[in-house]
Amino acid sequence: MTVREDRFERPDGSRGLYGVVDKPDFALVIPAEDGGFHLVEEYRYPIGRRTWSFPQGSFPAGRTGTPEDLARAELAEETGLRAASLTRIGYLHGAHGVTGQGFHVFLAMGLEHGEPDREDTERDMRQAFVPRREFERMIRAAEITDAGTLAAYTLLHLHEHGTAGRRDEP
Numbered sequence: 001m002t003v004r005e006d007r008f009e010r011p012d013g014s015r016g017l018y019g020v021v022d023k024p025d026f027a028l029v030i031p032a033e034d035g036g037f038h039l040v041e042e043y044r045y046p047i048g049r050r051t052w053s054f055p056q057g058s059f060p061a062g063r064t065g066t067p068e069d070l071a072r073a074e075l076a077e078e079t080g081l082r083a084a085s086l087t088r089i090g091y092l093h094g095a096h097g098v099t100g101q102g103f104h105v106f107l108a109m110g111l112e113h114g115e116p117d118r119e120d121t122e123r124d125m126r127q128a129f130v131p132r133r134e135f136e137r138m139i140r141a142a143e144i145t146d147a148g149t150l151a152a153y154t155l156l157h158l159h160e161h162g163t164a165g166r167r168d169e170p
Contacts, residue, residue, distance in 0.1 A: 021099040027071040028056040028152050030089075031081050031108045036131040038111070039144075040078050043124060052130075052138060053146035055079055056103065060119075067104040075108055077117050079127050084110025090155040094148050105152045107159065 002022045009015055031038040031054070041052045055078040059070055068086055075081050090105045118125055130138065138144045139153075 019098070021101075023099055023101040024058045025067070025101060026056055026058040026103045027067055027074055027106060028054050028103050028148050029071045029075045029083075029086075029106050029108050030054050030152055030156055031075060031079060031083070031111055032156075033109065033111050034129075036129055037135055038079050038081060038127060038129050039135075041126045041128070042122060047145075051146060052128075052144050053149040054152055056148060068106070071104065071106040071108070076114070077119070078122065078125060080114040080116040081108065082112040082114060083108035084112070087159075089159045090152075092148070092151050092155070094151070103148055105155050107156060 004020050004022065006018050006020055007015065008018055037054070039052045040055050041050055043050050055074050057070075057074040057078070059065065059073075065073075067088070071086060072083065075083060085108070087107045087109075088104060089107050091102055092105065093100070093102045095101070116125075116127070135144070135153075139150065144150065
């Protein structure tokens with residue numbers, strides 16, 4: 001991750017200074033089965049509390065691969081789940097006012113259960129299967145506040161109703 005300040009010219013010709021955070025794209029996975037989802041919960045330092053989300057992450061420094069490779073790796077690492085089917089349902093930007101970082105959203109189905117292989121920074125991570133109705137209750141109760149998870153759930157809803165458009169990544 002790098003943080004920089006850019007001097008730039010706006011479309012109206014005025015000049016400005018903009019703070020930008022550069023981070024690599026990540027993958028977010030919606031592990032769905034039996035009318036619900038597998039979620040992970042971990043402590044998030046910037047907000048000072050634990051929070052639930054769909055599994056997500058980026059490659060460690062020096063490692064590369066396709067977005068699908070990354071999605072499969074994050075799913076297995078954080079939950080121990082392996083997906084027979086992985087469908088890309090979109091690409092989004094989470095905070096385009098601060099960063100160009102985007103994320104690939106995948107729907108994982110046909111799940112095989114195994115043991116997670118979490119990184120040291122994820123040792124306190126918990127996981128749970130949550131029925132869809134409970135997931136929606138958690139959103140309404142602000143127990144799920146992760147913007148990526150909420151946006152991915154919207155894409156899933158559109159995908160399920162045949163109205164999801166696919167945006168190719170840049």
